[in-house]
Amino acid sequence: MSRPIAALTADGLKLHLQHGPIDLIITAEGCSNGRREAFAIAEDVMQTVLIDLVAELAILRIPAGSGRAVAGSVASRMISATSGFGEIFITPMAAVAGAVADHVLSHSMQAGLDRLIVNNGGDIAFGLSAGRSISIGLMGPASDHRLGGTVTINEADDVRGVATSGWRGRSFSLGIADAVTVFAHDAAAADAAASVIASAVDLPGHPSIRREPACALQQDSDLGELLVTVSVGELDAAEQHEAMQHGRVIAERLADGGRIAAALIVLGDQWCAIEGQHGLLGNRLLGPAGLPRG
Amino acid sequence: MNGQRPSEYPEIVPDAAAILDDVAKVRCEACPIRCFIKVGQTGSCDRYGNVDGVLTRIDPVTILQRTRDRAGEIVPFAVLHDTWDGELVRGEDFFVTGTGSGTTYPDYKPAPLIVSSDVRGVDTVTVVTEGIFSYCGVKVKIDTDRHVGPERAIVRSDGEAVGHVTTGEYGSQMLSIGGVNHLTGGVKREGLATMRAILALCQGESTELTVDGGSRLQLRAGSAPIIDGTLEELMRVGCGSATVGMFAIDWSTLVDEVVVVDDHITGVLTEHQAGVVLDMPASGIVITGRKSTPGRYFNIAAPGSGWGGTDLVDPLAIIERFRADRGAHPGLRLLMVGTTGESSAYFVLDDNLVPRSAEMPQAVQDSVDHIRLNCEPAMTSVLFIAGAGGSLRAGVTKNPIGLTRSVRSRLTSVTCGGAPVYLWPGGGITFMVDVTAMPPGSFGHVPTPAIVAPLEFTMSTADYLAFGGHAGSIRSIESVLADERIRQLDGSHLLGDR
Numbered sequence: 001m002s003r004p005i006a007a008l009t010a011d012g013l014k015l016h017l018q019h020g021p022i023d024l025i026i027t028a029e030g031c032s033n034g035r036r037e038a039f040a041i042a043e044d045v046m047q048t049v050l051i052d053l054v055a056e057l058a059i060l061r062i063p064a065g066s067g068r069a070v071a072g073s074v075a076s077r078m079i080s081a082t083s084g085f086g087e088i089f090i091t092p093m094a095a096v097a098g099a100v101a102d103h104v105l106s107h108s109m110q111a112g113l114d115r116l117i118v119n120n121g122g123d124i125a126f127g128l129s130a131g132r133s134i135s136i137g138l139m140g141p142a143s144d145h146r147l148g149g150t151v152t153i154n155e156a157d158d159v160r161g162v163a164t165s166g167w168r169g170r171s172f173s174l175g176i177a178d179a180v181t182v183f184a185h186d187a188a189a190a191d192a193a194a195s196v197i198a199s200a201v202d203l204p205g206h207p208s209i210r211r212e213p214a215c216a217l218q219q220d221s222d223l224g225e226l227l228v229t230v231s232v233g234e235l236d237a238a239e240q241h242e243a244m245q246h247g248r249v250i251a252e253r254l255a256d257g258g259r260i261a262a263a264l265i266v267l268g269d270q271w272c273a274i275e276g277q278h279g280l281l282g283n284r285l286l287g288p289a290g291l292p293r294g
Numbered sequence: 295m296n297g298q299r300p301s302e303y304p305e306i307v308p309d310a311a312a313i314l315d316d317v318a319k320v321r322c323e324a325c326p327i328r329c330f331i332k333v334g335q336t337g338s339c340d341r342y343g344n345v346d347g348v349l350t351r352i353d354p355v356t357i358l359q360r361t362r363d364r365a366g367e368i369v370p371f372a373v374l375h376d377t378w379d380g381e382l383v384r385g386e387d388f389f390v391t392g393t394g395s396g397t398t399y400p401d402y403k404p405a406p407l408i409v410s411s412d413v414r415g416v417d418t419v420t421v422v423t424e425g426i427f428s429y430c431g432v433k434v435k436i437d438t439d440r441h442v443g444p445e446r447a448i449v450r451s452d453g454e455a456v457g458h459v460t461t462g463e464y465g466s467q468m469l470s471i472g473g474v475n476h477l478t479g480g481v482k483r484e485g486l487a488t489m490r491a492i493l494a495l496c497q498g499e500s501t502e503l504t505v506d507g508g509s510r511l512q513l514r515a516g517s518a519p520i521i522d523g524t525l526e527e528l529m530r531v532g533c534g535s536a537t538v539g540m541f542a543i544d545w546s547t548l549v550d551e552v553v554v555v556d557d558h559i560t561g562v563l564t565e566h567q568a569g570v571v572l573d574m575p576a577s578g579i580v581i582t583g584r585k586s587t588p589g590r591y592f593n594i595a596a597p598g599s600g601w602g603g604t605d606l607v608d609p610l611a612i613i614e615r616f617r618a619d620r621g622a623h624p625g626l627r628l629l630m631v632g633t634t635g636e637s638s639a640y641f642v643l644d645d646n647l648v649p650r651s652a653e654m655p656q657a658v659q660d661s662v663d664h665i666r667l668n669c670e671p672a673m674t675s676v677l678f679i680a681g682a683g684g685s686l687r688a689g690v691t692k693n694p695i696g697l698t699r700s701v702r703s704r705l706t707s708v709t710c711g712g713a714p715v716y717l718w719p720g721g722g723i724t725f726m727v728d729v730t731a732m733p734p735g736s737f738g739h740v741p742t743p744a745i746v747a748p749l750e751f752t753m754s755t756a757d758y759l760a761f762g763g764h765a766g767s768i769r770s771i772e773s774v775l776a777d778e779r780i781r782q783l784d785g786s787h788l789l790g791d792r
Contacts, residue, residue, distance in 0.1 A: 051326045
């Protein structure tokens with residue numbers, strides 16, 4: 001049985017923590033003492049994260065709203081982040097990556113730090129001290145590996161989490177979005193919303209989309225018999241636009257309800273942005289250059 | 295059923311497929327989740343999978359990542375240089391390679407690897423799957439006279455630019471494929487096509503490439519090249535001039551003039567130094583092209599897939615005329631032959647000093663065969679080129695410069711999948727390796743796109759510790775064999791043996 005692995009990058013500025021499927025890259029900025037202490041706490045916290053999750057895994061795989069109680073800290077965050085979606089299918093597992101990032105951040109962020117970033121495979125929780133900001137690179141269209149754009153979050157914004165979901169990632173998706181990036185109050189909320197919006201970006205029954213039951217691909221998947229996207233063929237601009245609109249509807253509902261601050265949907269060569277009341281993206285979204293808005 | 299069975303009833307057998315399925319599932323104990331994995335699937339982490347009923351480590355870059363992190367296990371494959379006699383450990387012959395970290399199973403799911411990469415202008419990047427960028431490529435040597443395309447012409451795979459035709463070598467056309475610009479500098483389609491082309495070439499698979507303004511190529515490491523649909527079987531033994539020199543003695547008694555047609559240098563026997571030394575009388579032949587030194591001509595025709603790597607289909611097209619005042623006479627016997635001996639024609643001058651096709655005497659045919667038999671089989675050779683970056687070296691030692699110096703001073707040997715490499719002089723550790731010398735499955739990829747390849751540094755323990763090697767990570771051969779899932783190979787796997 002492996003134990004969590006901790007290692008600093010060569011320059012000593014980032015900490016990599018890994019256990020089973022969890023990979024965290026933690027960036028800590030501030031005085032070196034603060035960084036060292038933050039890393040030590042993060043490593044310590046990591047010792048029990050996976051074990052505690054596994055203990056309640058069976059409950060966490062049950063669709064949201066079951067009313068089952070959990071004791072673990074990460075598990076509680078997952079349940080909370082995935083509640084209140086109404087009829088939309090979601091299990092607490094949809095928020096696991098964000099919840100782990102939030103959990104590690106909450107213990108490690110301290111007064112002596114300017115910024116702390118916990119990146120869990122693209123699902124990110126961050127802490128900012130007064131006057132600080134963070135710039136987040138976004139994935140561009142699949143045909144272009146370069147960054148699609150950048151968003152800057154300030155300490156004054158009520159955003160401390162960003163997550164990206166899409167069918168090509170390490171988690172299964174019911175939809176066909178290349179990437180849905182969500183900015184929210186915390187990473188678990190962003191993670192859950194990104195999964196839900198990405199699942200909605202879809203063209204049900206389209207012949208170019210190949211799907212398989214989730215459990216056929218990974219036996220214990222929380223998605224069970226639900227059909228997940230395995231490959232997406234060529235879609236024309238009209239089809240991409242139509243699929244994105246389905247996702248946009250969900251994203252707008254979540255933004256209006258205050259569950260998310262903003263979302264970006266990328267499908268093929270098109271993208272669209274959805275903002276809540278605070279106009280997070282409006283004047284802060286640099287790029288994506290040359291992409292047609294969907 | 296109870297009691298007695300009639301003997302002609304078949305035995306009832308439980309559902310064999312279900313049993314097979316249950317038997318083939320594995321329980322992974324690598325982390326607390328303890329996934330129960332079916333054949334052909336992976337666990338939650340995608341680092342372990344069930345390959346034919348065996349729990350197998352399958353993530354390539356995490357191996358490299360862990361080397362970098364100075365923690366974690368290395369999954370070794372043992373390559374034995376001699377024939378395996380069945381013993382588990384062969385003492386000094388036992389060599390642990392990095393091969394086995396290069397698998398891409400299963401293909402439909404990207405590896406969930408995380409590497410902290412610094413992207414200019416941003417503090418962090420949110421992506422669906424983060425990946426690494428690695429810069430490498432291959433140099434391809436195609437043994438052929440055939441013109442495949444002009445130098446600097448773009449080489450394409452699936453329509454995307456993946457490299458170019460570089461400066462030709464003796465008897466060979468050279469391609470340079472890969473590199474950072476094609477892998478990551480352009481659109482993603484180009485990067486993916488480049489990665490796939492590199493991977494196919496390194497894995498000894500047949501790879502189709504096209505050259506802008508040139509040919510269509512089907513290349514496979516260790517096999518004869520196919521150029522514009524034609525299998526190129528022979529490599530020329532020498533250019534036109536060299537061939538004249540080598541076979542002059544044979545010819546001087548059989549014919550009055552020989553022209554050896556070649557894209558680079560075409561040789562004319564009687565004018566050539568060889569013919570002069572043999573006191574052959576002048577033939578009065580006047581051919582096209584630019585004279586270099588006597589009997590040696592450049593550019594007698596354009597490059598192509600005809601005779602000797604030119605576009606020549608009718609060899610007489612390069613003969614302007616024969617001059618009586620320079621030695622031509624009716625009955626003069628002329629042999630024209632390409633530098634591989636695959637194309638040849640025999641002529642006799644008529645009364646008007648015009649060459650007329652004639653039946654080739656056996657002795658002359660023998661001389662043509664002699665050329666052909668001295669030509670080696672044409673081959674495609676693929677050298678993988680890459681460098682050991684700073685982070686990789688940091689995975690070996692606290693002082694990467696110590697490793698570099700140790701390699702330079704030969705205290706540390708570098709191999710790729712156990713195969714010997716050529717180390718470039720200069721900074722860093724940049725090497726080239728013949729892919730046919732490596733075990734199958736040595737190369738892999740991640741969807742970034744990036745290539746993964748094995749790399750081994752071998753040195754004494756004392757030297758390792760002296761340059762700051764990570765002492766806590768040393769493991770004995772015995773412990774590796776005892777604990778890890780390994781595959782032993784006996785050497786017959788090498789591509790070059792095909």
